[in-house]
Amino acid sequence: MQRVDFPAPAQWPALQQRPAQAEAAEVEQRVRAIFDDVRQRGDAALRHYAATFDGATLTELRVSAAELAAAAAAVPADLQAAIRQARQNIERFHSAQREAELRLETMPGVECWRRPVPVQRVGLYIPGGTAPLFSTLLMLGVPARLAGCPDIVLCTPPGKDGSVNPVILFTAALLGIDTVIKAGGAQAIAALTGGTESVPAVDKIFGPGNRYVTAAKQLAAQRGVAIDMPAGPSEVLVIADASANPVFVAADLLSQAEHGPDSQVVLLSDSAPVLDAVTAEVQRQLADLPRRDVAAQALRESRAILLASAAEMLQFSNQYAPEHLILATDNAEELAAGVTSAGSVFLGHLTPEAAGDYASGTNHTLPTNGYARNYSGVSLDSFVKKITFQRITPAGLRALGPVVETMAEAEGLRAHARAVTLRLESIGN
Amino acid sequence: MQRVDFPAPAQWPALQQRPAQAEAAEVEQRVRAIFDDVRQRGDAALRHYAATFDGATLTELRVSAAELAAAAAAVPADLQAAIRQARQNIERFHSAQREAELRLETMPGVECWRRPVPVQRVGLYIPGGTAPLFSTLLMLGVPARLAGCPDIVLCTPPGKDGSVNPVILFTAALLGIDTVIKAGGAQAIAALTGGTESVPAVDKIFGPGNRYVTAAKQLAAQRGVAIDMPAGPSEVLVIADASANPVFVAADLLSQAEHGPDSQVVLLSDSAPVLDAVTAEVQRQLADLPRRDVAAQALRESRAILLASAAEMLQFSNQYAPEHLILATDNAEELAAGVTSAGSVFLGHLTPEAAGDYASGTNHTLPTNGYARNYSGVSLDSFVKKITFQRITPAGLRALGPVVETMAEAEGLRAHARAVTLRLESIGN
Numbered sequence: 001m002q003r004v005d006f007p008a009p010a011q012w013p014a015l016q017q018r019p020a021q022a023e024a025a026e027v028e029q030r031v032r033a034i035f036d037d038v039r040q041r042g043d044a045a046l047r048h049y050a051a052t053f054d055g056a057t058l059t060e061l062r063v064s065a066a067e068l069a070a071a072a073a074a075v076p077a078d079l080q081a082a083i084r085q086a087r088q089n090i091e092r093f094h095s096a097q098r099e100a101e102l103r104l105e106t107m108p109g110v111e112c113w114r115r116p117v118p119v120q121r122v123g124l125y126i127p128g129g130t131a132p133l134f135s136t137l138l139m140l141g142v143p144a145r146l147a148g149c150p151d152i153v154l155c156t157p158p159g160k161d162g163s164v165n166p167v168i169l170f171t172a173a174l175l176g177i178d179t180v181i182k183a184g185g186a187q188a189i190a191a192l193t194g195g196t197e198s199v200p201a202v203d204k205i206f207g208p209g210n211r212y213v214t215a216a217k218q219l220a221a222q223r224g225v226a227i228d229m230p231a232g233p234s235e236v237l238v239i240a241d242a243s244a245n246p247v248f249v250a251a252d253l254l255s256q257a258e259h260g261p262d263s264q265v266v267l268l269s270d271s272a273p274v275l276d277a278v279t280a281e282v283q284r285q286l287a288d289l290p291r292r293d294v295a296a297q298a299l300r301e302s303r304a305i306l307l308a309s310a311a312e313m314l315q316f317s318n319q320y321a322p323e324h325l326i327l328a329t330d331n332a333e334e335l336a337a338g339v340t341s342a343g344s345v346f347l348g349h350l351t352p353e354a355a356g357d358y359a360s361g362t363n364h365t366l367p368t369n370g371y372a373r374n375y376s377g378v379s380l381d382s383f384v385k386k387i388t389f390q391r392i393t394p395a396g397l398r399a400l401g402p403v404v405e406t407m408a409e410a411e412g413l414r415a416h417a418r419a420v421t422l423r424l425e426s427i428g429n
Numbered sequence: 430m431q432r433v434d435f436p437a438p439a440q441w442p443a444l445q446q447r448p449a450q451a452e453a454a455e456v457e458q459r460v461r462a463i464f465d466d467v468r469q470r471g472d473a474a475l476r477h478y479a480a481t482f483d484g485a486t487l488t489e490l491r492v493s494a495a496e497l498a499a500a501a502a503a504v505p506a507d508l509q510a511a512i513r514q515a516r517q518n519i520e521r522f523h524s525a526q527r528e529a530e531l532r533l534e535t536m537p538g539v540e541c542w543r544r545p546v547p548v549q550r551v552g553l554y555i556p557g558g559t560a561p562l563f564s565t566l567l568m569l570g571v572p573a574r575l576a577g578c579p580d581i582v583l584c585t586p587p588g589k590d591g592s593v594n595p596v597i598l599f600t601a602a603l604l605g606i607d608t609v610i611k612a613g614g615a616q617a618i619a620a621l622t623g624g625t626e627s628v629p630a631v632d633k634i635f636g637p638g639n640r641y642v643t644a645a646k647q648l649a650a651q652r653g654v655a656i657d658m659p660a661g662p663s664e665v666l667v668i669a670d671a672s673a674n675p676v677f678v679a680a681d682l683l684s685q686a687e688h689g690p691d692s693q694v695v696l697l698s699d700s701a702p703v704l705d706a707v708t709a710e711v712q713r714q715l716a717d718l719p720r721r722d723v724a725a726q727a728l729r730e731s732r733a734i735l736l737a738s739a740a741e742m743l744q745f746s747n748q749y750a751p752e753h754l755i756l757a758t759d760n761a762e763e764l765a766a767g768v769t770s771a772g773s774v775f776l777g778h779l780t781p782e783a784a785g786d787y788a789s790g791t792n793h794t795l796p797t798n799g800y801a802r803n804y805s806g807v808s809l810d811s812f813v814k815k816i817t818f819q820r821i822t823p824a825g826l827r828a829l830g831p832v833v834e835t836m837a838e839a840e841g842l843r844a845h846a847r848a849v850t851l852r853l854e855s856i857g858n
Contacts, residue, residue, distance in 0.1 A: 078835050079835055079836070079839050081832075081835075082832040082833075082835040082836050082839075083836065085536075085829075085832045086832060086836060089536060089539070092533065092535045093533065093535050093541050096531050097531065102525050102526065104521065104525055106517075106518035106521045106522050106789060106790035107514075107789075110518070110789050110790065112522050112790045112791050114526070114791075114808075117768070117769055117770075118769075119802070119803055120770070120802070131840040131841045131842065132839075132840065133840065134836075134839070134840070135840060167839060203802045204803045224798075224799060224800070225803070226800075226803035226804060245855070247851055247855075248851060248852055251844065251847050251848040252848050254844040254848075255842070255845040255847070255848045257844070258842060258843070258844040258845070259842075285844075285847070289843055289844055290841070290843050291842070291843065295844065332820070333820075336818055339546070339816060340546055340549055341549070341814070343816070343817075344817045344819070345816060345817070345818045345819070346818075346819060347819065347820040348820050348821070350821050350822065350823060350825075350856070351819055351821045352845075352848035352849055353848070354833050354837060354845040354846070354848045354849055355539075355819065355826075355830075355833055356817075356819055357833075357837075358832070358833045358836045358837060358845075359832045359836060360535060360539050360541055360819050360829060361535035361539065361541045361819075362541050362543075362818075362819055363817065369653075370653060371653070371655075372814070372816075373548070373549070374548055374632040374654070374655035374814070375655060375814065376814045376815040377815075377817065379543070379815060381810070381815070385770070385801070385803070385805045386805040386806075386808060386810070387771055387773070387774060387801075387805070388772075388773045388791040388792065388806065389765055389773070389774045389775075389791075390773070390774070390775060390776065390780055390784065390785055390789050390790075390791055391761070391762075391775075391776040391777055392780040392784060392789070393779065394779060396779075397779050400514075400518075400784060402511070403510075403511040403514045403515060403787070403788045404511075404783050404784055404786075404787045404788050406507050406508055407508070407511050407563075407564060407787045408783060408786075408787060410508050410511075410563070410596060411560040411561065411564060412720075413684070413687060413688075413720070414687070415680065415683040415684040415686070415687040415724065416684040416687070416781075416786060416787075417783070418680050418684070418714070419680040419683075419684045419781035419782070419783045420783055420784070422676055422677060422680050423677055423680075423778075426676075426677075
């Protein structure tokens with residue numbers, strides 16, 4: 001980790017910078033070609049890419065009911081139980097986010113209301129590769145089901161043998177998601193955007209992925225499909241004061257660093273001994289990690305910064321706007337009250353980010369890359385539109401009508417005024 | 430209007446198509462040049478564009494306290510009263526959207542909560558031109574204030590004499606918005622994105638505008654600033670059954686058509702006589718409108734469609750996903766229950782869209798161009814991020830920890846598991 005002691009506030013923006021992303025022009029061009037191909041050839045294109053990129057020969061793209069039903073047998077009982085517990089916690093936290101219809105009279109006879117209505121068709125993308133991200137399927141599938149989205153399509157790449165990881169299938173079956181498509185990468189996003197014979201087009205696409213998937217989601221967004229949020233590498237900022245346990249803090253930094261070589265890790269402390277101890281402990285714990293090469297690469301770009309006070313640490317963090325913020329301090333509740341920009345916040349010494357990544361109940365799909373300044377993480381809201389309604393009675397129109405007429409005339413919109421005037425004339429006084 | 434009788438469902442998608450937008454490449458290039466210029470020259474660039482595009486010679490870009498205070502004197506008393514009433518209604522409807530902090534234990538000892546935190550710095554763009562859109566300032570400024578956004582920056586173009594429309598200034602002063610910048614077009618969006626000497630950079634930009642402003646907002650979004658929603662021409666779909674009053678329906682269609690030549694107007698009916706009567710009435714009412722040329726142009730591209738039943742009309746509307754939906758029927762409440770995609774819905778014969786455009790209390794910044802499938806209109810939520818928090822006790826960690834360990838190991842993320850294991854070891858059983 002790069003150590004910086006007492007940087008002047010003028011230096012902060014440079015320290016808060018995320019590394020520039022690789023040039024995207026070539027990626028974008030390849031993704032556009034894939035979109036064109038999927039639009040023209042549909043399922044045939046998906047089969048072609050499954051063969052090329054996943055090494056899988058597929059006849060049926062859709063996972064069969066038999067495959068879904070068989071998955072549980074391949075998932076160890078303790079993992080099944082863990083997934084069920086995580087699902088229950090996520091469901092509890094997200095059900096509490098349900099909003100009732102809001103209905104009121106803003107003036108007598110002017111009734112306005114707002115009703116949450118599920119996004120009708122949602123696509124969930126779950127990457128394959130080294131780790132089967134069944135936890136992300138929980139984080140997206142649980143709120144999608146709670147919101148009542150009628151059509152949920154899950155895309156995930158097949159293995160070389162044409163099968164989908166059984167833990168993914170077990171989780172899908174647990175959530176009652178039965179449209180599971182064997183398609184990965186940009187081609188899956190293209191299929192969800194435009195539809196194919198086997199894949200229904202959707203209104204909104206959720207889920208993480210590599211830079212091809214990210215570029216494909218951006219292209220989908222240009223073509224009228226909504227996406228969950230802009231993507232970027234995962235990141236954590238830890239505020240550790242003299243009360244922090246360096247062993248725990250090091251473990252948290254490493255659990256972020258192991259995600260990928262571009263993971264962002266920032267450590268702030270107002271205690272030089274804690275900074276020293278954490279840095280040493282990171283090296284010690286790194287040694288026997290299976291993913292130590294990945295973590296070591298991420299740590300080279302990471303920063304350990306000594307600041308003067310809790311207030312400075314909080315200010316730095318709010319400017320950085322981390323995806324995950326860990327408050328490894330005795331007075332974490334007090335600090336938390338001052339957080340203005342972060343995706344999700346972990347308070348105290350016994351609350352590792354890993355808890356929220358998997359099972360505490362909060363969502364782990366969160367804004368990265370500074371977007372916590374202006375975006376929220378995924379929640380029940382992400383699967384819902386809030387439609388407003390209004391109904392006006394004769395008495396309401398008599399009271400409100402003249403207000404509308406006056407304002408419309410002042411904006412030079414005569415037909416707006418007349419839509420009111422004609423009605424007022426018809427109902428009389 | 431183009432009349433289509435009983436189109437087969439296979440024809441619907443073509444009838445639901447919005448007209449293609451003009452080629453944007455040249456607009457985008459000019460907007461990029463303006464962004465570069467504003468980044469390099471700051472206020473000097475804004476002064477340059479005010480001279481070039483608005484014909485205004487400016488020394489101070491920021492509206493002075495004296496100018497703000499003087500505005501009321503230039504606004505007629507009835508308009509002031511109308512604006513105050515509209516503000517009160519909008520405030521009532523949007524305050525009811527306030528969410529309390531949500532806090533619960535998902536398991537004993539695992540406390541999770543969610544707190545709405547205002548976006549810290551928001552930019553509101555209000556176009557100038559033929560109509561001073563003070564109504565849009567109400568629709569954006571009221572929720573921004575209610576959300577508690579600490580920094581609100583309003584940009585609006587100056588007139589040739591270097592002044593800002595007094596109704597805009599009166600409304601800003603009424604809302605307590607005192608950072609008002611004389612800048613319009615893409616240059617205003619560029620200034621809000623990167624900041625200049627006089628204009629603070631913001632986290633999120635709201636507001637309508639021409640295609641330069643739209644392209645500038647898209648560019649801002651690529652540079653890390655959030656925007657309210659994708660933009661498109663305004664639109665209305667009216668469902669009118671045999672109970673509809675053709676005079677009212679025609680007035681509503683025209684109040685949409687007068688917005689601009691690219692406004693979208695769609696009329697659905699299951700009554701041929703009503704379709705005939707509305708079409709005739711539109712021609713009659715069009716004749717003496719000040720903006721009749723604009724409205725006539727919009728109407729040429731508009732459609733009057735005869736369908737077989739209320740169910741068909743509703744299905745067509747949900748597929749079209751209109752920004753504004755008027756249910757000109759006696760059973761409007763019943764129909765409204767089946768609406769799955771629309772920005773804002775107006776029920777019954779006495780509820781003109783104009784009411785919601787100005788003063789009933791609902792927001793008029795709504796998704797167009799089919800985005801009502803996957804976006805909500807502006808609401809209090811648009812000015813708020815929802816940050817999640819969690820805190821775990823020793824008992825909570827003993828219960829949740831093993832779940833996290835099992836899931837992390839199954840995803841191949843050892844450091845995640847260890848962040849839990851090390852803590853569990855330290856607290857013992």
